[in-house]
Amino acid sequence: MTAVAASARPSASAPSAARTSDLSSALPVSFRGLRRTFGTGGSAHTVLRDIDFDVREGEVLAILGPSGCGKSTLLRATAGLDAPSAGSVNIGTTPVQGIDPRCAFAFQEPRLLPWHTLQANIAIGLPKSSSAKTGKAKVARLLELVGLDKFAKHRPREVSGGMAQRASLARALARNPGVLLLDEPFGALDALTRIKMQDLLLEIHAAEPTTVLLVTHDVDEALQLADRIVVLGKEPGREGDGATIVRTVVVPDERPRDRGSAELARMRSSLLESLGVEGH
Amino acid sequence: MTQLGNPDLTGNSVTPTSAHGLKATGVDVTTAGAAQPPAPDQGGSTPANGWSPAGVLEKGWARLLLGLLLPAALIGAWQWSTSAGLFSVVQLPPPAMVFEAAADLIQRGELGQHVAISTQRVLIGFAFGAGLGLAFGALVGLSRVADVLLAPTIGALRAVPSLAWVPLLILWMKIGEDSKVTLIMIGAFFPVFTTVSLALRHVDKNLVEAGRAFGLKGLKLLTTVQLPAVVPSVFSGLRLALAQAWLFLVAAELIASSMGLGFLLTDSQNNGRTDRLLLAIVLLAVIGKITDALLGVAEKWAVKRWA
Ligand SMILES: Nc1ncnc2c1ncn2[C@@H]1O[C@H](COP(=O)(O)OP(=O)(O)OP(=O)(O)O)[C@@H](O)[C@H]1O
Ligand SMILES: [Mg+2]
Numbered sequence: 410m411t412a413v414a415a416s417a418r419p420s421a422s423a424p425s426a427a428r429t430s431d432l433s434s435a436l437p438v439s440f441r442g443l444r445r446t447f448g449t450g451g452s453a454h455t456v457l458r459d460i461d462f463d464v465r466e467g468e469v470l471a472i473l474g475p476s477g478c479g480k481s482t483l484l485r486a487t488a489g490l491d492a493p494s495a496g497s498v499n500i501g502t503t504p505v506q507g508i509d510p511r512c513a514f515a516f517q518e519p520r521l522l523p524w525h526t527l528q529a530n531i532a533i534g535l536p537k538s539s540s541a542k543t544g545k546a547k548v549a550r551l552l553e554l555v556g557l558d559k560f561a562k563h564r565p566r567e568v569s570g571g572m573a574q575r576a577s578l579a580r581a582l583a584r585n586p587g588v589l590l591l592d593e594p595f596g597a598l599d600a601l602t603r604i605k606m607q608d609l610l611l612e613i614h615a616a617e618p619t620t621v622l623l624v625t626h627d628v629d630e631a632l633q634l635a636d637r638i639v640v641l642g643k644e645p646g647r648e649g650d651g652a653t654i655v656r657t658v659v660v661p662d663e664r665p666r667d668r669g670s671a672e673l674a675r676m677r678s679s680l681l682e683s684l685g686v687e688g689h
Numbered sequence: 690m691t692q693l694g695n696p697d698l699t700g701n702s703v704t705p706t707s708a709h710g711l712k713a714t715g716v717d718v719t720t721a722g723a724a725q726p727p728a729p730d731q732g733g734s735t736p737a738n739g740w741s742p743a744g745v746l747e748k749g750w751a752r753l754l755l756g757l758l759l760p761a762a763l764i765g766a767w768q769w770s771t772s773a774g775l776f777s778v779v780q781l782p783p784p785a786m787v788f789e790a791a792a793d794l795i796q797r798g799e800l801g802q803h804v805a806i807s808t809q810r811v812l813i814g815f816a817f818g819a820g821l822g823l824a825f826g827a828l829v830g831l832s833r834v835a836d837v838l839l840a841p842t843i844g845a846l847r848a849v850p851s852l853a854w855v856p857l858l859i860l861w862m863k864i865g866e867d868s869k870v871t872l873i874m875i876g877a878f879f880p881v882f883t884t885v886s887l888a889l890r891h892v893d894k895n896l897v898e899a900g901r902a903f904g905l906k907g908l909k910l911l912t913t914v915q916l917p918a919v920v921p922s923v924f925s926g927l928r929l930a931l932a933q934a935w936l937f938l939v940a941a942e943l944i945a946s947s948m949g950l951g952f953l954l955t956d957s958q959n960n961g962r963t964d965r966l967l968l969a970i971v972l973l974a975v976i977g978k979i980t981d982a983l984l985g986v987a988e989k990w991a992v993k994r995w996a
Contacts, residue, residue, distance in 0.1 A: 520899035524995040
């Protein structure tokens with residue numbers, strides 16, 4: 410797999426190809442004492458607690474953690490789709506209150522409107538300010554970038570799950586967001602398409618600065634894409650309390666990185682250990 | 690059925706066409722589509738040139754002919770029973786007499802009037818009733834406040850049997866068109882209101898959230914996500930409403946009118962004209978079925994477009 414990766418990756422990218430707009434500026438994100446409890450009274454159950462963290466503008470942050478630990482909840486709080494029970498999220502200098510237009514979300518499921526074509530679905534991501542003409546051109550470019558230009562007029566149910574997921578990614582990219590929230594965006598893709606989409610993400614990130622919060626189950630993906638990785642999990646001794654950031658890892662070296670490097674292999678097994686997977 | 694050859698619609702042609710996908714990034718994506726072949730198109734499952742019973746049942750003309758079998762048999766039985774003398778002419782006149790009654794009324798120019806005025810009342814009442822049902826259904830389905838404020842009252846009004854409105858409507862609006870159209874509006878309102886408000890409450894929350902995440906709200910969210918999602922339910926509500934509209938039309942015309950198919954019913958009853966009475970019933974059946982079929986065509990189109 411690493412051999413495929415090395416050959417498939419483009420050389421330090423041609424920014425003009427990936428560029429989808431001229432307007433875009435990455436924004437920093439900060440979490441302050443964030444807690445999220447679902448339910449009240451006896452059925453109350455805390456999912457996230459004491460999240461204190463700063464994401465630099467333009468940084469790619471990967472979020473790892475076991476299933477159900479609250480990764481999606483954290484992204485939803487960042488986008489303003491969910492309100493924290495305590496603490497706050499700030500984007501730039503202003504707190505997130507309600508749905509935040511500076512964010513774009515690629516959900517864990519594609520969530521495309523079944524009665525629209527892929528093209529029309531992607532167009533929903535366009536920022537409000539964009540004119541009809543530039544919007545159309547941008548959607549066409551994005552369709553090409555995610556390899557769906559031949560399927561522009563197809564409905565979501567006429568394409569595969571992986572194709573729908575790419576359309577959902579394109580919809581988020583169409584927004585030129587200050588903060589790009591990606592919830593396992595490559596989960597439904599086969600190994601090769603996944604690597605291509607990861608490379609595409611890096612290209613777009615290089616061409617248009619944006620802060621990326623990327624939730625993933627895949628340690629290799631995190632090591633390949635992120636500047637830093639946080640691991641969400643329960644602290645030993647406080648298992649009943651909800652997950653928090655139990656580890657932060659800075660990934661060295663510029664991207665693209667050599668998937669075979671010994672350093673990454675070491676980090677990989679150490680991260681897997683943090684996630685509770687022994688013996689790798 | 691003819692879709693087999695259409696590259697845009699069939700699953701198996703999907704794979705090769707994605708070959709140029711990622712050109713712009715300098716990445717070859719030849720196999721990108723191959724890993725997840727989309728589900729095969731359902732429409733392509735009928736054998737292209739083989740004969741199958743299911744295939745014949747799909748054809749429009751065959752369905753029409755088969756659907757007419759039972760009515761033809763009924764007319765046959767009707768004819769037979771009257772010529773065998775099972776019923777007196779007053780109880781059940783033979784088909785030919787009903788036919789003559791129709792010809793007679795057409796000649797006098799009355800039948801067309803009866804049909805026209807009844808159809809007009811149904812269409813106007815249905816349009817306004819369904820429109821209001823859609824508006825209130827949307828309000829109650831989307832807003833918890835409106836739900837709490839309005840739903841109990843509307844539910845109570847719905848419990849009032851249709852005929853109970855008639856004396857009041859006549860008192861308020863006299864025996865003109867208004868009272869009849871209003872009664873039909875009431876009949877058409879509730880099915881649409883109920884189906885739309887219920888359906889809107891059950892729209893996929895994930896889709897609505899995705900819409901909101903991309904800045905849609907209010908009317909724009911309604912027209913982009915919520916209404917399209919309930920189109921199939923809206924149409925089943927509309928078809929129920931149309932049936933109700935015909936029901937309420939007859940109720941209105943039976944009681945107070947000087948024209949229309951309901952009037953033809955009471956008038957014939959009073960004059961002992963069983964032939965005209967049967968004619969009115971047959972006409973109600975036929976026109977009701979035609980309007981429902983027209984709505985069915987619209988429904989088919991809309992479901993295909995929106996679902
Ligand atoms: N609306 C809600 N009401 C009640 N509980 C919720 C709600 N949303 C999420 N939860 C709970 O929060 C926890 C974390 O959910 P979340 O979706 O954030 O997990 P996740 O880390 O994204 O998991 P996965 O990797 O499987 O996607 C789960 O235990 C879930 O039951
Ligand atoms: Mg999740």
